Amino acid sequence: MVVTGTVVRFDEVRGYGFIAPDAGGEDVFVHVNDLRDDKHLFDSGLRVEYTTEVGERGLKASDVKLLGPARPAAMRRQAPVGSGPERAGSADSDEDMMCDVLSHAEFRNELTEALLDAAPSLTAAQLVQVRQRVMELVQAHNWTEA
Incomplete structure (x- = not known):
């Protein structure tokens, strides 16, 4: 199931970050290997869509695609x-x-x-x-x- 959220933080050097789901709940871990767009484009506040899966350490985003700029804070x-x-x-x-x-x-x-x-x-x-x-x-x- 594809869901949407906002990038909370993404560290391109370390290759991971977190997404706050629009539906609420805990932030979802995202790894650079699961990005559909270039890692340099990911920054806090950007809107994304992704699929949630259960990883070794909890929820993990996969097939992460940028949707555009964040909603106004x-x-x-x-x-x-x-x-x-x-x-x-x-x-x-x-x-x-x-x-x-x-x-x-x-x-x-x-x-x-x-x-x-x-x-x-x-x-x-x-x-x-x-x-x-x-x-x-x-x-x-x-x-x-x-």
Whole structure:
């Protein structure tokens, strides 16, 4: 079955990356050998269609084809730090401090980038395990916007 998604990250030197499926769920691993287009064309944010198969370490994309540019990114809302109910009425609250409020998917993408940058020797399976545990914490503490 052919599905569509957006490239989260693709490292042409290492020859692999991840795709966020449009239908949601965990990102799908993609290897350079499964690309129909030149690896130099793949970059974060590009739309692709692919077939999902079960690889040795989980879901894997195959027969990956570029569809074109990414959809426009959702605008990030700015919210005051500490504006949640746990800080209401706090005397030391600084209403002028601002932070990005990310959707769950945006945070997952940022986390994937950070993990790959910080520990490039992680295998895809290790990266997915670490990211899954962090995302459980994020959900448990409502650190992202639905």
